[in-house]
Amino acid sequence: MSTLRLNLPTALTLSRIVLIPVFVLMVYHHPILGALVFGIASVTDFLDGYLARRSGQITTFGIIMDPIADKFLVISALIVLVDMERLSAWIAIILIVRDFLITALRVVALSKDIVIPAELGGKLKTGAQITGILCIILMGTIFDHFPFDLYDIGLVFIWLALFLSVFSGVQYTVAFWRRI
Numbered sequence: 001m002s003t004l005r006l007n008l009p010t011a012l013t014l015s016r017i018v019l020i021p022v023f024v025l026m027v028y029h030h031p032i033l034g035a036l037v038f039g040i041a042s043v044t045d046f047l048d049g050y051l052a053r054r055s056g057q058i059t060t061f062g063i064i065m066d067p068i069a070d071k072f073l074v075i076s077a078l079i080v081l082v083d084m085e086r087l088s089a090w091i092a093i094i095l096i097v098r099d100f101l102i103t104a105l106r107v108v109a110l111s112k113d114i115v116i117p118a119e120l121g122g123k124l125k126t127g128a129q130i131t132g133i134l135c136i137i138l139m140g141t142i143f144d145h146f147p148f149d150l151y152d153i154g155l156v157f158i159w160l161a162l163f164l165s166v167f168s169g170v171q172y173t174v175a176f177w178r179r180i
Helices: 008-027 031-055 060-083 089-111 120-138 150-179
Strands: none
Touching: 008 031, 008 060, 031 060, 031 120, 060 089, 060 120, 089 150, 120 150
């Protein structure tokens, strides 16, 4: 496993970070384009890990930067939603603090050459967050003509993400202490 090698998975991880300011600039005035940028960046989160594993291009840089890039993207979106007054700050704070704590544990574990892989709960949490964020961003757009309320659906996914966040955070912390 090498430290830094520019390959497709690494480029996808870095592109997610580059797309964050584009997303933030777009979402306020062009929510559909902002949601599109957020969606594309979110897809890179799945693709980079999948391609790295499939092609044997797993690097230490990727192991560290992939979850950080994911957190930066989601945290940026949560802050934007709070700023737009579409999400309560306390919900965003819990989700953000959990992500920082788990990322810190990951870095500590990695410094001891221990890789604790993401568990199903964390993956489901990320999927729920992304879905909730996209629904809430798209409220008030042409998608409001659907027979269902995107905001309410988004909040259900955010609440699910909140539950999964706490659950998977405890799960990850236990796994961390067992491996350390």
